[in-house]
Amino acid sequence: MPRPRVNLLSVELIADAAIELADSGEPFGVNALARRLGVTPSSLYNHVDGKDAIIELMRGRLSRRYLPTAVTGEWDAVVIGTLRALRRLYAQHPLIVPLIVGKTITDPGVIAGYDRLATALVDAGVVDDEVLAIVAIVDAYAIGFGMDLASPDEIWRPDVPTATLGRLMAGAAEGAARSDAAFEIGLDMLVASLRVRIEGPQTP
Amino acid sequence: MPRPRVNLLSVELIADAAIELADSGEPFGVNALARRLGVTPSSLYNHVDGKDAIIELMRGRLSRRYLPTAVTGEWDAVVIGTLRALRRLYAQHPLIVPLIVGKTITDPGVIAGYDRLATALVDAGVVDDEVLAIVAIVDAYAIGFGMDLASPDEIWRPDVPTATLGRLMAGAAEGAARSDAAFEIGLDMLVASLRVRIEGPQTP
């Protein structure tokens, strides 16, 4: 029964099934993934190095799909392009975010994305130490708004009376729309403040 | 043997032991927590509603310790006060961050903190929808930089040559210092761009 003539698994099949599993909302894990692939959990270890490696594989596969490789030119185009791409990725795969958050990034494509951003900032004349800070800030934005997407209406649950928060949440546009608005405002603010920092105060 | 004359557990004891366990770096879980308390895992369920409730308990306890209840006055003082407090919390308990990230906030003290921020923004004349967006941005900053603290030098691991990122990481101030610098720059930028949005372009 073991070892059919054509392989049942491959790194690509595993990665795609993992993304499907996470998107489905069912609890993510090696065993659940093996079930979805119609295979024994131990089989996966012939192709992949365990749970964390599978998650990093998902990050890499999705990034290759969403991150524009050709984002180039001015620093602001790179910042906006990178953030919008990450935003689209997280918007379409919100349940991926809690899985990848806090895990070390090793995928070459993702590294290349942050490297392009760092390079564009250096080219714009930002000093070295500040470049890393700004990349960290962009990353914080992306992940923060990603988390916002992962739990659209369930960030705060005030069981106690509030002066303002409860009223705002009741009146706010629901879920995705509210999150989109927050992202756009945040992106505007980020680019504006970066511009001041990089190009100096604007005097039109 | 069961049921000694004085109780072995309480919500406070459980919360404190949970924080100690998370800080220790050992894998966090109900069983490990019970071991640390010298008690059976099922005993915890007499005081607390399972793993997620314990985590929310930790968030509440730490917030009561770090979040200033008396932060009041201008919107900028509230933003800076709140973010600095969260920063100190996450800096001293970095391993808490991956546990609380993405979990719904229900603790009244934490809710009150975000409510104070929302109220200060409303008082400053920010329109309702934008208030929620700005609160989300502040939250994104806090959590983003918290994650930065949780894995100081392990955010990116480029196994492949990079144009800029690798050089910057090698030359950057290590760990906490680099992260602090990023936070200060980010906070500056955030407040500056909020000021433009709230008070209009500055003409000194």
Added chain:
DNA sequence: ACCTGAACACCGTTCAAGT
């Protein structure tokens, strides 16, 4: 080289039984 099946050391949670 690739897959299975058994095994290991764990999880989180429930529940009857004890005091």
Added chain:
DNA sequence: ACCTGAACACCGTTCAAGT
């Protein structure tokens, strides 16, 4: 009311055995 002990349905990972 509070704690134990047994039980349940899971985990992630390793490894010998099969082809």
